[in-house]
Amino acid sequence: MFCLQECKIQNLAREYCKIFSAESRVIENFGPSLEVIPVYLMYRPANTVPYATVEADLTGVYQKYSFLDHTGRLDMRTGSEVGQKCCALQHWIFQWTSGNLLLTRLEGVDTKITNVGISVKSSGSVYLHQGLSVEGNPKVFEHFASQHVCNYFCGLLGLRSLKVMDSLSTPMKPKASRSPLLQRKMAAGSSSPQTGRKAAGSPRVPRKAEQEGRKTPTKQKAADVPQNT
DSSP, X not given: OHHHHHHHHHHHHHHHHHHHHHHHHTSTTOXXXXXXXXXXXXXXXXXXXXEEEEEOOOOSOEEEEEEEOTTSOEEEOOSSHHHHHHHHHHHHHHHHTTTSEEEEEEEEETTEEEEEEEEESOTTOHHXXXXXXXXXXXXXXXXXXXXXXXXXXXXXXXXXXXXXXXXXXXXXXXXXXXXXXXXXXXXXXXXXXXXXXXXXXXXXXXXXXXXXXXXXXXXOOGGGSOOOO
């Protein structure tokens, strides 16, 4: 059913975008983050078309930030700040899914995104088994990986250049799904493509070791003991 598929696509993209936005909000100078608005499925038994989708009405200038042209190539509009953030979101999700999932259509008003389109790289992908029957042309993925130019926001997120991700050029076995729609309890930092930000180890010696150190004399190397003159 087309309406159900539309809901699955946009709400899956919304879950990814929530994690993306959570990471971007703690980054200084990132500015307003993106939000994929939710879309709901409505059942109307008395209507000739029993199913319909419902979403919030967006007021303002409607923009197309990314779409597939008539040749099937990805056209990304990065002339605005929101357009660049959408491009960074595409990079972020593409890297998160090891190049298996790509947001091909992003539209909306300002930072409110809707009418999301998704392409899945291969028929063996775990994303198709989640009900996303939206297999895309492999050339779309190749084009994105080769033509994407990291912008200011990709840099703030610490994303790797797609041109040096050798893993994308070799076949990969399907991994367990990382979809936040199915695994909401998974910690965002555990598999996020953003550069790891582990806290530095405390320079202070643990208290127990500190106490033992006071009781045990420290051995010095012979070279460190001053010679009597």
